[in-house]
Amino acid sequence: MSLVTPTIAQDGVLKMPIRKDDGWYFPVSGINYKPVFIKVDMYHPYCDEYGFLKDGIQVGLIITSLFAVSFFVKLVVKVLNGLGQFKDLGD
Structure with a gap:
């Protein structure tokens, strides 16, 4: 939520995200311009910590x-180049 700019x-x-006890809330316009706070459900996909290690x-x-x-x-x-130098010594 730190990337959401007010x-x-x-x-x-x-309008900016607000942290309350059980999560993040974002205000939207309600009736009579009174802000209504909607809970933002954070969904994070499964992350395999060892997958990056295995790839590395x-x-x-x-x-x-x-x-x-x-x-x-x-x-x-x-x-092989060194062996070619000693070929002349046998003659």
Whole structure:
């Protein structure tokens, strides 16, 4: 409810959400311009806290695997280039 900005209606009444004991209420124009407060039902969809963690671990493993593969490919290329240097010593 903090994102709801207070507004001034055409009749000059300040309309902003009001917190009472059992929830949030929002004024609407009633009979004789007397504000009537309607309870705002907050609906929050189900949120799986571990879903984001699982997705992060999956992306992290993919990125780590790519770095590991590129490291070992570079290592194998260096080793193979190093073996080519010692071929002239046997002659």
